[in-house]
Amino acid sequence: MPADCLISARHVSKSFGAINALNDLSFNVREGEIFGFIGPDGAGKTTLFRIITTLLLPDEGEMTIMGLDIRNGFRELRKNIGYMPGRFSLYLDLSVGENLNFYATVFGTTVRENYELIRDIYSHIEPFEKRLAGKLSGGMKQKLALSCALIHKPALLVLDEPTTGVDAASRSEFWEMLKKLRPYNITIIVSTPYMDEAMKCDRVALIQEGKILSIDEPEKIRDGFSRKLFSIRASDKYKLIVALRAFPGTVTAYPFGDSVHVTFKGDGLENSVYEYLSQTGLKDVIIQETRAGIEDRFLELME
């Protein structure tokens, strides 16, 4: 275990009846890093986060956080963890200010003591301090929930899908807020179904059906893509996908934004696929080699 390791998980498994929610997970999270768990619904992200926050025990395996075992160190651990669950869980019938004060008091601190830490986030909602939490917009609820999770200056901040269902502009603002917490050396683990958000993390684990597919820095995960990848464009995207699927040399063809990402069985098929596509009547065909993104690699690992 590395010296700067904040969370160490070894062979963690958890089942609910016949469902294996987590299947033999092992990973380390380093102190001060932003660590992302990237995967779709049902991958096991929330179950894992409930174990990390000591709300649930694994069936098998070991986990230590800050050197404390989650089974018998949970009382001490809870003082040092800030948790923002996926579903908004603050008191809807308390005001913004009352919620924040409540959380500060429960953790034996005051809003004033740690105000510096939440200033950037909380200042946006401070003008509405007297408003009931239940009456806030989605974006404001999110800022309040993050402020409440941070108010006791935790060593570990656990964010379960903070950006799910949030529009692209607000998502990018949320990641900006997290970046501003860097100087405080808080370790952040965050889960998301949006693959592009992996790029905002220091390291990520790709997770699917209770298993970790890969753990690394996002750039290295991209480099793990094993084949040559081509980005192909044409006038009619649906026809293009259908044609590419029918091409004998195609291994995979997935739509990606305004192009289709394609891999071939061997090298040098780019020219023949160009001819083939032109013959099928597709216009404005452009074929370029491209670098794989996180989602390309995720798709490859799912195959």
Next chain:
Amino acid sequence: MIRNTVISVHNLVKKFGKFIANDHLNFEVYEGEIFGFLGANGAGKTTAIRILSGLSAPTSGEVIVAGFNAKKQPEKIKKSIGYMCQKFSLYEDLTVRENIMLYGGIYGMSKKEIRERTKSLLVRLHYEAYGDRLIASLPLGLRQKLAFSVAVLHEPRIVFLDEPTGGVDPITRRQFWEMIYETAARGITVFVTTHYMDEAEYCDRVSIMSEGRIVALDTPAGLKDQYHSESVEEVFIKITRPGKN
């Protein structure tokens, strides 16, 4: 090319008390088109979709969907459209077959017709083995594809999809979009909202709402040109956060 208009919206205004949720919306959607309806949270998308699907009446303005007036003939609109959203679409404590029967019945299809469509639907999706399984027991991706098939079971003129791919895995998300392409190729108009900006690029045309108004409407390529952007995501951020650029 002359295209048939299936949705036409002129000066649509919807107010809740003093709050203006939709502020003079104007747009048309064509037959067989994949129309991406984007906007920030709280921009008024859901309000507009509820009006377009006959669930809510406009305060003023003219809204024609599948040839029917949203204010005067909402029941006729409901029969001409399909609807699916991420949060709720199928009854979890009914089986796949029971859900299909229920929706077929609601849309007034005959028993024979329902039986036939059920069979072809299950074959097309390779779901023959799942017919008698409860929805609750199926993985999310499978459920979402099924929900979409059920939403177009009665061959509506238009299908509304409200964040249909939220949280699904990347392979299923792409399979879902291929189903959308097939559906549009059959002439059914697909009206879709999403928070995945790469999916916006899959649409024929995209509108972007901010604070109750449609600020931009064009093909993805046209939008990128107009806003000097590399991606629809960049366009989206420029429009919804104008102060930042």
